[in-house]
């Protein structure tokens with residue numbers, strides 16, 4: 718476990734408006750939020766109101782929003798949370814493996830609170846990213862050609878096409 722480092726903006730330089738009020742919101746704890754706090758502790762990441770707020774908003778939806786969409790949702794409950802903070806927080810959470818960045822779809826990064834191995838279907842018409850519950854993941858066999866290029870940290874399969882909703 719590493720020592721506490723200022724991953725985000727230094728505390729002093731952060732605008733107070735950036736911090737989510739710790740008022741009554743502070744005691745709110747969804748099941749996802751509680752699990753998230755535990756996982757933060759395991760990875761040595763300090764639990765902050767804004768990290769919890771961003772994670773809970775992401776966990777509350779299954780549509781793999783981009784940072785802007787997520788910010789719009791977080792801002793409903795926490796109007797003081799800036800777009801920059803959401804970006805920065807997502808970056809931190811992805812780095813710590815607490816949030817998944819969906820393998821390249823379109824031009825904007827999409828995020829997922831579910832970090833268990835699962836695949837996605839991306840619709841090129843409506844831009845939706847859908848979870849695929851494939852019973853058997855492809856056995857974790859990394860082809861030699863991949864290993865020659867580098868160490869694999871994660872395998873994500875992305876199926877790209879037109880969803881049934883858009884085909885009608």
Ligand SMILES: [Zn+2]
Nearest residue numbers: 840843880883
């Ligand atoms: Zn579609």
Ligand SMILES: [Zn+2]
Nearest residue numbers: 829831837848
């Ligand atoms: Zn997903």
